[in-house]
Amino acid sequence: MSxxxxxxxxxxxxxxxxxxxxxLWVDGWADLRRRPRFWIAAxxxxxxLLMALAPSLFTSxxxxxxELSRSRQxxxxxAIFGYDLQGRDVYARTIYGAAPSLAVGFLATLGxxxxxxxxxxxxxxxxxxxxxxxxxxxxxxxxxxxxxxxIVILTSLNExxxxxxxxxxxxxxxxxxxxxxxxxxxxxxxxxxxxxxQQDYVKAARALGAGPFRIVLRHIxxxxxxxxxxxxxxxxxxxxGAEATLSFLGxxxxxxxxxxxxxxxxxxxxxxxxxxxxxxxxxxLVVTVLAFVxxxxxxxxxxxxxxx
Amino acid sequence: xxxxxxxxxxxxEFGRGPETASVLNGVGYHVDEGETLAVLGESGxxxxxxxxxxxxxxxxxxxxxxxxxxxxxxxxxxGADPERRRLLRGESMAMIFQDALSAxxxxxxxxxxxxxxxxxxxxMSRKDATARAVEMLDQVRIPNAKQRVKEYPHQFSGGMRQxxxxxxxxxxxxxxxxxxxxxxALDVTVQAQIMDLxxxxxxxxxMGLVLITHDLGVVAEVADRIAVMYAGRIVEHxxxxxxxxxxxxxxxxxxxxxxPRVDDPGHAAGAPLRPIxxxxxxxxxxxxxxxxHPRCAYAQDVCxxxxxxxxxxxxxxxxxxxxxxxxxxxxxxxxTTHEVVSG
Amino acid sequence: MGRYTLRRLLQLIPVFLGTTFLVxxxxxxxxxxxxxxxxxxxxxxxxxxxxxxERYNLDDPLIVQYLKYLGAVLTGDxxxxxxxxxxxxxxxxxxxxxxxxxxxxxxxxAVIGIIAGVVAGLRGRGFxxxxxxxxxxxxxxxxxxxxxxxxxxVLGVDLGIIRTSVPANPSFAELIVPGxxxxxxxxxxxxxxxxxxxxxxxxxxxxxxxxxKGLPRRRVVGVHMLRNSLIPVVTFLxxxxxxxxxxxxxxxxVFNIRGIGGLIYRxxxxxxxxxxxxxxxLLVIVxxxxxxxxxxxxxxxxxxxxxx
Numbered sequence: 016m017s018x019x020x021x022x023x024x025x026x027x028x029x030x031x032x033x034x035x036x037x038x039l040w041v042d043g044w045a046d047l048r049r050r051p052r053f054w055i056a057a058x059x060x061x062x063x064l065l066m067a068l069a070p071s072l073f074t075s076x077x078x079x080x081x082e083l084s085r086s087r088q089x090x091x092x093x094a095i096f097g098y099d100l101q102g103r104d105v106y107a108r109t110i111y112g113a114a115p116s117l118a119v120g121f122l123a124t125l126g127x128x129x130x131x132x133x134x135x136x137x138x139x140x141x142x143x144x145x146x147x148x149x150x151x152x153x154x155x156x157x158x159x160x161x162x163x164x165x166i167v168i169l170t171s172l173n174e175x176x177x178x179x180x181x182x183x184x185x186x187x188x189x190x191x192x193x194x195x196x197x198x199x200x201x202x203x204x205x206x207x208x209x210x211x212x213q214q215d216y217v218k219a220a221r222a223l224g225a226g227p228f229r230i231v232l233r234h235i236x237x238x239x240x241x242x243x244x245x246x247x248x249x250x251x252x253x254x255x256g257a258e259a260t261l262s263f264l265g266x267x268x269x270x271x272x273x274x275x276x277x278x279x280x281x282x283x284x285x286x287x288x289x290x291x292x293x294x295x296x297x298x299x300l301v302v303t304v305l306a307f308v309x310x311x312x313x314x315x316x317x318x319x320x321x322x323x
Numbered sequence: 324x325x326x327x328x329x330x331x332x333x334x335x336e337f338g339r340g341p342e343t344a345s346v347l348n349g350v351g352y353h354v355d356e357g358e359t360l361a362v363l364g365e366s367g368x369x370x371x372x373x374x375x376x377x378x379x380x381x382x383x384x385x386x387x388x389x390x391x392x393x394x395x396x397x398x399x400x401x402g403a404d405p406e407r408r409r410l411l412r413g414e415s416m417a418m419i420f421q422d423a424l425s426a427x428x429x430x431x432x433x434x435x436x437x438x439x440x441x442x443x444x445x446x447m448s449r450k451d452a453t454a455r456a457v458e459m460l461d462q463v464r465i466p467n468a469k470q471r472v473k474e475y476p477h478q479f480s481g482g483m484r485q486x487x488x489x490x491x492x493x494x495x496x497x498x499x500x501x502x503x504x505x506x507x508a509l510d511v512t513v514q515a516q517i518m519d520l521x522x523x524x525x526x527x528x529x530m531g532l533v534l535i536t537h538d539l540g541v542v543a544e545v546a547d548r549i550a551v552m553y554a555g556r557i558v559e560h561x562x563x564x565x566x567x568x569x570x571x572x573x574x575x576x577x578x579x580x581x582x583p584r585v586d587d588p589g590h591a592a593g594a595p596l597r598p599i600x601x602x603x604x605x606x607x608x609x610x611x612x613x614x615x616h617p618r619c620a621y622a623q624d625v626c627x628x629x630x631x632x633x634x635x636x637x638x639x640x641x642x643x644x645x646x647x648x649x650x651x652x653x654x655x656x657x658x659t660t661h662e663v664v665s666g
Numbered sequence: 667m668g669r670y671t672l673r674r675l676l677q678l679i680p681v682f683l684g685t686t687f688l689v690x691x692x693x694x695x696x697x698x699x700x701x702x703x704x705x706x707x708x709x710x711x712x713x714x715x716x717x718x719x720e721r722y723n724l725d726d727p728l729i730v731q732y733l734k735y736l737g738a739v740l741t742g743d744x745x746x747x748x749x750x751x752x753x754x755x756x757x758x759x760x761x762x763x764x765x766x767x768x769x770x771x772x773x774x775x776a777v778i779g780i781i782a783g784v785v786a787g788l789r790g791r792g793f794x795x796x797x798x799x800x801x802x803x804x805x806x807x808x809x810x811x812x813x814x815x816x817x818x819x820v821l822g823v824d825l826g827i828i829r830t831s832v833p834a835n836p837s838f839a840e841l842i843v844p845g846x847x848x849x850x851x852x853x854x855x856x857x858x859x860x861x862x863x864x865x866x867x868x869x870x871x872x873x874x875x876x877x878x879k880g881l882p883r884r885r886v887v888g889v890h891m892l893r894n895s896l897i898p899v900v901t902f903l904x905x906x907x908x909x910x911x912x913x914x915x916x917x918x919x920v921f922n923i924r925g926i927g928g929l930i931y932r933x934x935x936x937x938x939x940x941x942x943x944x945x946x947x948l949l950v951i952v953x954x955x956x957x958x959x960x961x962x963x964x965x966x967x968x969x970x971x972x973x974x
Contacts, residue, residue: 151677151680151681151684152684154681154684155681156688158685158950158953159685159688159689159946159950160953162916162927163912163915163927163930163946163949166915166930166931166934167692167693167934167942167946168692171693253806256807259809259811260809260811260916263809263811264915264916266934279812283811286819286823297815297816300809300812301804301807301812304806304807304809305803305804305807308803309803309807378878380878382869409880409882409883410880412878412880413880413881417879418878420871422871425870425871425872426874426875427872427875428875428876428890428894429894429969429970430894430897430967430968430970431893439881439885440880440881443882444880444881475969475970477969491875491879492879494879
């Protein structure tokens with residue numbers, strides 16, 4: 016049936032691994048550029064990055080200053096998103112909320128991918144006792160459902176009533192997410208590595224006496240990067256949602272940190288009075304997660320033509 | 324008597340826009356009852372696409388039929404009611420595929436897949452249909468058919484799987500069988516068995532057989548007539564004997580030179596094979612004139628400018644080459660492509 | 667098959683031990699003083715301390731405590747809360763509600779997800795396909811608590827169709843909206859998985875064979891395409907049962923459902939460590955067994971897979 020699958024191209028593809036992967040990335044980029052989804056996502060992410068890195072471009076109001084006299088004022092002159100219960104400017108808080116949310120997303124993605132990929136490469140390439148050990152350890156962590164595990168870890172890290180600094184809170188949330196999700200990245204990397212290690216060109220490289228480092232770096236890694244990167248792009252968004260969920264439960268970030276999850280958690284019980292205090296951070300959160308999931312989706316479709 | 328199957332000037336394209344590939348560019352052949360037509364050509368020449376168009380199972384999109392005619396016992400099939408075409412499939416014409424492992428559904432037993440046709444085309448009960456499936460497996464000489472009918476495709480060996488595929492295609496007693504490279508995926512010893520079986524079944528049932536292959540050796544033994552395809556066209560069409568002795572197209576001659584032959588003194592053991600230089604053209608950019616001219620050692624200016632039509636050379640021998648008569652006269656003992664190129 | 671099942675069961679043991687020990691260590695071992703905040707503002711009385719230390723074997727090294735606890739759990743004794751209630755009673759009260767909610771969610775995600783995926787996958791590019799892709803994108807991007815809050819607000823408060831707080835012993839009908847919220851993410855995954863799998867199979871050789879046999883279209887699609895395409899979907903749903911049974915902490919929180927998720931959440935907030943460890947141990951078992959069942963189910967669905 017090869018005639019149907021690739022009608023114009025009858026030449027056999029016997030190019031070496033590196034050529035193939037370069038082709039994959041070049042083709043993928045050409046494909047991406049044609050997708051409106053990719054450009055929408057890229058534009059949104061750019062704006063969000065700007066908000067996170069330079070919030071003062073968007074607002075000159077201090078997000079932590081509350082004047083009780085303005086409490087619960089609806090959106091209008093001066094504050095387009097209105098004021099919350101403590102009289103703080105919801106717009107300014109929403110803008111400043113981008114930085115911690117994105118920081119958690121970025122750090123958690125980085126941590127999960129690095130740890131998961133290294134473990135996956137090691138497991139997939141060695142395939143011996145190291146594989147068994149890593150797989151079992153992964154199962155131990157994956158055996159905990161995410162929210163449940165998150166609650167257990169975060170409540171255990173801090174004594175009840177303990178006051179924790181903003182940076183330490185971010186670190187704890189990132190640590191929690193990474194601890195609970197690295198096995199997934201490991202599984203993806205491991206599967207890709209096992210598949211690649213069985214390819215003839217890898218066997219050939221080994222037969223020609225290439226060392227394990229060279230084989231992993233030159234032959235296996237380039238061919239396994241795509242699925243892990245796609246996973247990472249989608250998880251970036253999912254992790255931002257995870258941070259918000261943990262904060263919503265009151266165990267993730269909390270005051271004085273300004274993040275969307277914190278704002279939603281504060282506003283959730285007063286939806287009747289001050290719906291805007293919930294609506295705006297939730298809206299920004301959803302759009303942000305959407306942008307990253309869309310980006311990951313577009314990248315996956317571009318790199319893996321099977322889906323379409 | 325009308326021919327069983329007539330294909331005329333069939334044109335099929337794949338894709339759209341600047342990347343449109345012209346996969347079939349006016350293919351025509353016919354098959355009579357009880358006759359074997361071999362369709363010979365490299366992969367990408369359009370053999371399978373022609374067969375799929377005949378069967379009405381072309382993937383569209385990306386495929387698109389833009390012209391021509393397919394007639395079964397005189398009845399035009401292109402543009403016919405899809406339900407009518409469905410009823411012809413299996414009943415009047417059937418097809419077997421190259422890779423029986425992927426052509427059989429992995430999650431159902433072989434018996435289920437054969438019995439399915441008796442149940443849904445003949446309205447038989449599950450029990451009767453299974454009994455018929457066992458008979459079919461017997462007919463294609465699968466030992467212990469009663470047991471094997473309950474097994475899954477992956478539990479069969481390659482040759483047995485292809486036999487099961489044949490049994491399935493013959494279930495509804497078709498008048499025409501299209502075999503798309505039926506032996507390519509098999510071991511050489513098994514290949515001969517499968518070809519013998521096909522030939523025998525054809526004779527017993529008086530079926531017409533279209534045998535798609537790229538293997539000259541397979542063709543020589545069983546084919547009554549041979550159609551050679553190149554870049555979506557028939558470039559030569561004649562009986563097996565003539566084709567071997569006096570090919571009228573340099574492509575056909577090149578094909579023969581590129582396989583070892585024991586019976587030919589010019590190809591004695593140790594003598595080098597002579598592959599055809601170059602690659603088949605991209606179907607999105609078929610050369611002007613004769614599509615074979617960039618690879619042809621005898622190409623002249625006329626070959627670059629004019630498409631040679633498929634011409635009658637006498638006795639039903641047809642070839643699409645401006646110099647067909649010359650090649651026919653020379654026969655296969657004359658200088659070959661390779662010697663012309665190097666000398 | 668029997669030997670494979672046995673081997674997998676044996677493999678579960680280290681994972682179960684690892685996960686439960688991890689949790690045990692997190693909640694008991696990480697704390698300097700397990701009684702901090704237990705007795706309001708005051709220090710706990712020595713008698714109370716002594717009693718609890720005795721009950722939870724706190725004088726033993728952590729590993730011994732854990733093993734003693736594990737021994738008790740294996741005989742069905744999940745221990746007692748600080749206030750002396752049997753943890754197993756709490757579980758027995760809460761678990762039926764969680765199972766009900768899980769069933770509702772599973773039915774919703776399977777039915778809606780598969781139908782949406784089939785429609786999108788069969789029709790090819792077009793309105794239905796785009797609709798499914800875009801709506802699943804939104805579902806993936808929406809954190810569960812946002813979906814929950816929005817639906818509770820709109821359906822419960824604004825329209826008054828549902829009660830904002832689910833009663834103590836809810837009927838299936840009362841769990842439909844929470845079940846939908848809980849199922850939303852998985853529903854999107856099911857729809858996408860079905861769609862992708864179906865599209866891959868549309869071009870499969872065996873589907874072409876079925877068409878070539880002259881079978882009616884309904885049979886080609888229903889028997890040859892769907893059956894094969896649903897194998898990965900069914901395995902996904904199976905894995906999800908494990909996750910759903912693990913409780914829906916967020917959903918149960920939003921709709922005030924008194925299930926297992928709420929039990930854990932309250933246990934952590936009240937620092938009732940015994941409850942947490944007991945419930946988590948149970949959930950881990952459920953989760954692991956569900957995954958094992960999925961593996962075995964896979965072999966039943968796909969005859970090519972024979973575990974030895």
